Amino acid sequence: MQARSLLSLLLLASCLLSHVAALPVLNAVSRTSDYQRPRFASPDIPLHDVRLQSAGGDVEQVHLMAWTPDSVTVVFARDLAGTGSGSIPLSETVHYGESMSDLNMHANASGKTYTTINIFNSYLWEPPMGAPTLDKADVAAVMNTAWWSKPWMYSYYNFSVDDVHDKTIYPPYDNPLAYYASPLIYTATMTGLKPKTQYYYRIGSFMGNFTTLPVAGDNSKPLRIGLWADVGQTNVSALNMEYMNEHVNPDVVMLAGDLSYADTYAPRWDTWGRLMQPLMSTHLNLICNGNHEVASGPEQNMAYSSRYPAPHRESGSPTFEYFSYETGLAHIVALGSYTVYNQSSLQYRWLENDLRSFNRSKTPWLILFWHTPTYTSNFGQGGATLLREWTEDLLYKYGVDIVLYGHIHEYERTAPVYKNQTNPCGPVYLTLGDAGNREGPTLPWLDPQPSWSLFREASFGVGSLELHNSTTASFSWHRVACEDTNATHCKTPGDNSAQAYEPSDSATFVRDTAACPNRAMPS
Ligand SMILES: *[C@@H]1O[C@H](CO)[C@@H](O)[C@H](O)[C@H]1NC(C)=O
Ligand SMILES: *[C@@H]1O[C@H](CO)[C@@H](O)[C@H](O)[C@H]1NC(C)=O
Ligand SMILES: *[C@@H]1O[C@H](CO)[C@@H](O)[C@H](O)[C@H]1NC(C)=O
Ligand SMILES: *[C@@H]1O[C@H](CO)[C@@H](O)[C@H](O)[C@H]1NC(C)=O
Ligand SMILES: *[C@@H]1O[C@H](CO)[C@@H](O)[C@H](O)[C@H]1NC(C)=O
Ligand SMILES: *[C@@H]1O[C@H](CO)[C@@H](O)[C@H](O)[C@H]1NC(C)=O
Ligand SMILES: *[C@@H]1O[C@H](CO)[C@@H](O)[C@H](O)[C@H]1NC(C)=O
Ligand SMILES: *[C@@H]1O[C@H](CO)[C@@H](O)[C@H](O)[C@H]1NC(C)=O
Ligand SMILES: *[C@@H]1O[C@H](CO)[C@@H](O)[C@H](O)[C@H]1NC(C)=O
Ligand SMILES: [Fe+2]
Numbered sequence: 001m002q003a004r005s006l007l008s009l010l011l012l013a014s015c016l017l018s019h020v021a022a023l024p025v026l027n028a029v030s031r032t033s034d035y036q037r038p039r040f041a042s043p044d045i046p047l048h049d050v051r052l053q054s055a056g057g058d059v060e061q062v063h064l065m066a067w068t069p070d071s072v073t074v075v076f077a078r079d080l081a082g083t084g085s086g087s088i089p090l091s092e093t094v095h096y097g098e099s100m101s102d103l104n105m106h107a108n109a110s111g112k113t114y115t116t117i118n119i120f121n122s123y124l125w126e127p128p129m130g131a132p133t134l135d136k137a138d139v140a141a142v143m144n145t146a147w148w149s150k151p152w153m154y155s156y157y158n159f160s161v162d163d164v165h166d167k168t169i170y171p172p173y174d175n176p177l178a179y180y181a182s183p184l185i186y187t188a189t190m191t192g193l194k195p196k197t198q199y200y201y202r203i204g205s206f207m208g209n210f211t212t213l214p215v216a217g218d219n220s221k222p223l224r225i226g227l228w229a230d231v232g233q234t235n236v237s238a239l240n241m242e243y244m245n246e247h248v249n250p251d252v253v254m255l256a257g258d259l260s261y262a263d264t265y266a267p268r269w270d271t272w273g274r275l276m277q278p279l280m281s282t283h284l285n286l287i288c289n290g291n292h293e294v295a296s297g298p299e300q301n302m303a304y305s306s307r308y309p310a311p312h313r314e315s316g317s318p319t320f321e322y323f324s325y326e327t328g329l330a331h332i333v334a335l336g337s338y339t340v341y342n343q344s345s346l347q348y349r350w351l352e353n354d355l356r357s358f359n360r361s362k363t364p365w366l367i368l369f370w371h372t373p374t375y376t377s378n379f380g381q382g383g384a385t386l387l388r389e390w391t392e393d394l395l396y397k398y399g400v401d402i403v404l405y406g407h408i409h410e411y412e413r414t415a416p417v418y419k420n421q422t423n424p425c426g427p428v429y430l431t432l433g434d435a436g437n438r439e440g441p442t443l444p445w446l447d448p449q450p451s452w453s454l455f456r457e458a459s460f461g462v463g464s465l466e467l468h469n470s471t472t473a474s475f476s477w478h479r480v481a482c483e484d485t486n487a488t489h490c491k492t493p494g495d496n497s498a499q500a501y502e503p504s505d506s507a508t509f510v511r512d513t514a515a516c517p518n519r520a521m522p523s
Helices: 007-016 136-143 235-248 267-280 301-308 346-357 385-397
Strands: 030-037 060-070 071-078 091-097 105-112 115-117 177-179 184-190 198-203 206-209 223-228 252-256 282-287 323-327 330-335 365-368 402-405 409-413 428-432 451-456 460-469 473-483 502-508
Touching: 007 460, 060 206, 060 267, 060 385, 071 091, 071 105, 071 198, 091 184, 223 235, 223 428, 235 460, 235 473, 252 365, 267 301, 330 346, 346 385, 402 451, 409 473, 409 502, 428 460, 428 473, 451 502
Parallel strands: 030 451, 060 282, 223 252, 252 282, 330 365, 365 402, 402 428
Antiparallel strands: 060 071, 071 184, 091 105, 091 198, 105 184, 115 177, 198 206, 223 460, 323 330, 409 428, 409 451, 460 473, 473 502
């Protein structure tokens, strides 16, 4: 799809408005930002980049998952292939404690690996911009089995560079060169943690620290939540990660799906894990899955569920695909956009139970996240129509305050909305599918902009949500990179990207239980 010239019209309409709007939600003015990132996708960081290298058997890809009020799960990897002989360490010890010099607690980590078959897509050798991940010759070398297979065998492919066309190439299952064996991936749960306390931890030679979250109901200080989705592994992804880590520096990070964009070229799960470590080994994360975890070829949650476990049993859920978590004044619910969600599904049943049974006085802010937008003013994005239809009444009944999702590669904030109409008692929807992946912006916008769409911009950034007390939260979205052919050094007139760090959009959300009794549900 080509960008339409309607953008320039919208630009005219919006250029006179001030660029930061603290919005009383009901009389807000709809705005389409006058900045749009270039049409091009950004390239994945090349495999030889120093940020993506294997630690050669040492602990790497360290990520922290928010787990329960008094525990945190750490996931890490050791890439032991080619590091020698001897027994394989199936367990590791995670040492942790409140003092760096006395890590007096420990957790046992158990490791395992998984296997997938790499599938080759043309983005690997012909990215729209920048360096390719693989050369056509690399693909031909895997696919050409003629040197060891026999013409009558299923595995026989006399493949040459010329056969590497612009389409997906599926190695047959009996081509051993196409197998991907993951590094050992370990998980351990650090238990017995006090709230709001800094902990140090050591795994092998890796040293880290993090701060635990407040318990549910604790409102002694504002809780800051980082929001992002559709991350990928380009230079822009790295800028967003850095911005989240250093400038948002939230208490907890919510990621609404589409993590690595490995898309069945499995080594890209490891490179993503390495690239994200600075943020994810220092901040607690809550993650739900997106289509790139599930529906990209045979991904089918295999890498995702092996690497990003969720505290689902702790919230009565039978699967990592949906769960809930509480901290401070927030009750947070993750849903699976690609898990059956109709009204007779287990997911729906679980959601209804979860919403019916949490203590709204303790955690008044009800925040949901999933991957696919049910409200977006992006043209042609009807994929979540049934998700909206089947769940909207339930969400409204329980007065959901805020919904975060991604998938559409742009930023958009809605007014509170219900049944396609601005309604002060409906949820506010935030689309944040703009954290840097290689696929480019999703355009065009619907024209005219629906009245419930308050701000939209097709560029890159991350969000920050701060819950001040049971009635007031402030939210801002920052454009982080303008991204041109040169993601680390870009600047366009009026841009407030990496060089400026100004919020591009901000809003105050107010919970008014008198005007909206549903926001007191369950009572
Ligand atoms: C970890 O494993 C060791 C040895 O197998 C055992 O003694 C210890 O109790 C375990 N610790 C935990 C926290 O499970
Ligand atoms: C592979 O194909 C080329 C022509 O495309 C042919 O010349 C060659 O003999 C084939 N090699 C084998 C081992 O089948
Ligand atoms: C905690 O970890 C961060 C990130 O690695 C590091 O910059 C900081 O120095 C550490 N803090 C202490 C007190 O060691
Ligand atoms: C819900 O979805 C499942 C799986 O697609 C289907 O078998 C079932 O009939 C659906 N139920 C309703 C009420 O739509
Ligand atoms: C719900 O939370 C409030 C505030 O923390 C508390 O006073 C009340 O006892 C809780 N209700 C239940 C049923 O636990
Ligand atoms: C929602 O409202 C818009 C106008 O704001 C309209 O174009 C669209 O058809 C409506 N969709 C549904 C599902 O009602
Ligand atoms: C909640 O926080 C906001 C923003 O800090 C403040 O203006 C408001 O007075 C607070 N409300 C209550 C009830 O404390
Ligand atoms: C990405 O960032 C690296 C390191 O800063 C730089 O060397 C490289 O040129 C950048 N690539 C692109 C396409 O901007
Ligand atoms: C990329 O940024 C560098 C450093 O500012 C600059 O020298 C170079 O010309 C830029 N390249 C492009 C294509 O904009
Ligand atoms: Fe997506």
